[in-house]
Amino acid sequence: MTDQREITxxxxxxxxxxxxxxxxxxxxxxxxxxxxxxxxxxxIADVQALTDNWEHPEKLKKNxxxxxxxxxxxGIDPNKSTIFIQSMIPQIAELTMFYLNLVTVARLKRNPTVxxxxxxxxxxxxxxxxxxxxxxxxxxxxxxxxxxLVPVGEDQLPMIEQTNEIVRSFNRIYNCDxxxxxxxLIPKFARLPGIDGQAKMGKSLGNAIYLxxxxxxxxxxxxxMYTDPGHLRVQDPGKVEGNVVFTYLDVxxxxxxxxxxxxAHYQRGGLGDVKLKRRLIDILNxxxxxxxxxxxxxxxDPEYVMNIIYEGTQKTLAVAENTMKEVRETMKxxxxxx
Ligand code: TRP
Numbered sequence: 001m002t003d004q005r006e007i008t009x010x011x012x013x014x015x016x017x018x019x020x021x022x023x024x025x026x027x028x029x030x031x032x033x034x035x036x037x038x039x040x041x042x043x044i045a046d047v048q049a050l051t052d053n054w055e056h057p058e059k060l061k062k063n064x065x066x067x068x069x070x071x072x073x074x075g076i077d078p079n080k081s082t083i084f085i086q087s088m089i090p091q092i093a094e095l096t097m098f099y100l101n102l103v104t105v106a107r108l109k110r111n112p113t114v115x116x117x118x119x120x121x122x123x124x125x126x127x128x129x130x131x132x133x134x135x136x137x138x139x140x141x142x143x144x145x146x147x148x149l150v151p152v153g154e155d156q157l158p159m160i161e162q163t164n165e166i167v168r169s170f171n172r173i174y175n176c177d178x179x180x181x182x183x184x185l186i187p188k189f190a191r192l193p194g195i196d197g198q199a200k201m202g203k204s205l206g207n208a209i210y211l212x213x214x215x216x217x218x219x220x221x222x223x224x225m226y227t228d229p230g231h232l233r234v235q236d237p238g239k240v241e242g243n244v245v246f247t248y249l250d251v252x253x254x255x256x257x258x259x260x261x262x263x264a265h266y267q268r269g270g271l272g273d274v275k276l277k278r279r280l281i282d283i284l285n286x287x288x289x290x291x292x293x294x295x296x297x298x299x300x301d302p303e304y305v306m307n308i309i310y311e312g313t314q315k316t317l318a319v320a321e322n323t324m325k326e327v328r329e330t331m332k333x334x335x336x337x338x
Contacts, residue, residue: 009034010147010182012043012086015063016053019070020208021284022192022201025251026153028074030187034151035080041145041316042071044309045086047093048138051131052121068305070211073295078308084316085309086141091320095140095327096133102169103136103162111135113158139163143179144320151185155200160184176330178323189251197226197244209284211291218288222281227273234272245273245280253283 011031013023034040044067046060053059068083076083086092108114114135118127138159142150143166150160160182167179193199194207201208209221225245231238240246240263249259262279265271298305328334 007038007149008147009038009040009149010142010145011151012045014045014049015067017063018066018210018212020210025189025192027151030151032075040081042081042083043086043141047086048134051134069295069298072298073291082312082315083309084313088313089320091324092140092144096137099136099166102166111158113155135159135162139166142182144323146180148180148182150182154186157184174330178326178330193244195221195225212295219281222277235269237269238266245276
């Protein structure tokens with residue numbers, strides 16, 4: 001990251017429900033830190049959420065509120081970050097249409113994240129065009145505010161790559177420097193495994209710990225965590241690698257010396273899974289408690305939360321229209337006022 005240029009952050013999430021620890025480690029922690037130094041826009045990508053859930057637009061309102069509550073609960077400060085809703089910025093849709101001419105179907109087919117999702121969802125011949133091209137729409141999300149830094153999880157890297165290809169094509173074809181390239185910011189622990197040991201934590205995978213989980217749900221989830229299937233008796237030596245409890249301790253325990261000690265004890269035998277998990281519950285709860293409490297308070301006043309998003313959307317609209325004016329001008333689409 002070079003500090004010479006002005007940095008504008010554009011980041012965000014699809015509103016599919018409450019956010020979990022994977023979101024926190026993957027990007028929220030970076031966003032909370034970065035807002036202190038840089039201009040940050042956070043998009044709640046409801047249009048993108050529709051690309052695989054178009055039959056249920058009525059779910060979006062609640063999901064948007066849930067995501068916004070989680071943002072505010074973890075410390076996204078509306079005085080420092082601008083939270084907005086994608087569908088309320090028509091300029092994003094407009095820009096997406098122009099970008100679609102600069103991208104080949106073959107290139108879209110190669111996008112590994114989309115490829116994966118298409119397979120997971122089993123679309124086959126019923127693949128909706130809207131889903132297929134959502135990376136192009138995401139390029140518009142980023143470039144409409146001239147975002148040049150994007151704090152996201154590593155699964156989003158192909159999106160940034162594709163965005164930059166579009167930026168370069170646009171600037172070359174229309175012979176301008178209107179658009180700016182973006183850089184992804186991936187955290188040290190880019191990916192938190194699910195409680196079941198799968199590589200990724202996800203809502204649809206049913207293996208997530210939510211930021212808003214009450215203590216009893218948190219305890220239950222940790223108690224069911226994948227450890228070492230060969231570690232049957234307390235006195236047996238256990239494996240640390242691939243043991244989800246230790247992965248979480250590595251990420252969340254404030255005292256790394258304690259974690260090293262627990263690892264050594266587990267490996268030589270004599271440390272039971274239940275005892276180990278109790279310690280993790282403690283550590284996670286200490287982390288989650290203030291977030292949970294702050295969220296509960298905010299839940300009392302959804303209008304206040306929606307108003308924050310409204311204000312953020314108004315602010316983003318002005319920025320977006322400025323960018324579109326430049327885009328239309330470079331493309332010679334300014335027919336009426338020269
Ligand atoms: N694709 C992201 C996700 O699945 C959400 C998203 C939409 C996004 N537009 C974005 C992320 C722009 C970063 C920048 O969560």
